[in-house]
Amino acid sequence: MRIGLLGTGPWAAMAHAPALSEHPAVDFAGVWGRRPSAAKELADRFGTRAYDDVDALFADVDAVAVALPPAVQAELAVRAARAGRHLLLDKPLATTVEQGRAVVDAVREAQVASVVFFTSRFVTGTEAWISAQADTGGWFTARAEWLGSLYGSDSDSPFAASPWRREKGALWDVGPHALSVLLPVLGDARRVTAAAPGPGDTVHLVLDHAGGASSSLTLSLSAPAAAAGTAVELRGESGVAVLPTSEEGAVTALVHAADALLTAVGTGRPHACDAAFGLRVTEILAEAEALLDGRTG
Incomplete structure (x- = not known):
């Protein structure tokens, strides 16, 4: 091609x-x-x-x-x-x-x-985890935290000057990542039931999913570098499942x-x-x- x-x-x-x-x-x-x-x-x-x-x-x-x-x-x-x-x-x-x-x-x-x-969705380990949790089902609730330090005081990221990121913030930059993990596992979001701002460009969302579960999302590009990172946790009939980390770039x-x-x-x-x-x-x-x-x- x-x-x-x-x-x-x-x-x-x-x-x-x-x-x-x-x-x-x-x-x-x-x-x-x-x-x-x-x-x-x-x-x-x-x-x-x-x-x-x-x-x-x-x-x-x-x-x-x-x-x-x-x-x-x-x-x-x-x-x-x-x-x-x-x-x-x-x-x-x-x-x-x-x-x-x-x-x-x-x-x-x-x-x-x-x-x-x-x-x-294209990292081998995380995509396998997403597929496995979708097959498991029975999830009651989930939380996703996608915290970047793009706008932290010690940031030297080349993306910090991006005009569209400065305008749209974490909701549109890292929000898609969180949704790409949650939707295939919990089902489509029937509605956003709550949304609230936090420090900097931080936002908090609560979603009601078609599969019956609810999820909460915390999204930010303004976290201190020491607090930055990604976490997704599911809780349901089979217990607790946590999104694994991966070395794939x-x-x-x-x-x-x-x-x-x-x-x-x-x-x-x-x-x-x-x-x-x-x-x-x-x-x-x-x-x-x-x-x-x-x-x-």
Whole structure:
């Protein structure tokens, strides 16, 4: 599969480009970015071609991987799908329901494959745990804590200056990760029953799930470095289950996501983390955002 990369920022350079470059079944065909000089620099680093025209890249590839802000991703994903290109997208799919639905509609109409990169769903150990807990069932409640220190006083993260993260905060950045773990285990969220702000960009959510369980989520990019980390705990008829840690990094997980896209293309069967799932995550987060903004009762 010939695949092009859209995006030249830190995430594209640290994760997407290395994964596409090392994947044995992928031809990393080129890079397009909103800054042509950055596209050339990244392309030269990985021995591929820089494109000034995104439509020219679409014409030369079978698929695109996207490492761009959500609003830009959604717009270009629609254009790529309409050009008949398969999609390896990042989370969140979009930050409005309308944008997300436009991507899903374009994917369906063009009959292309799509995979959204929710990291935990493509890390071997955590995906196996998620599948095992979904099979176990009988869960009563769950809690998820996704705490980053992006905006901590001692942070030197290259993502701290990201405009869309500063605008949308932890709800939209790490919220998708938490939902990607909880939804396949507990069932769809029938509603967000509570949402409250905390320190910095911290938010607290309570979800009512179709399987009968409830879950609480604490999401932040403002935690002190010493307090940062991820934890998911399930409690139910079989006892307590805790999400395991893993040594697999983002590059390996993205290689697995590319594998998933190849499988979806080859079989014609949608992946569990396709654009439709990405849209559902967007809908839940938009509902939570409305509660936090006081736009609903």
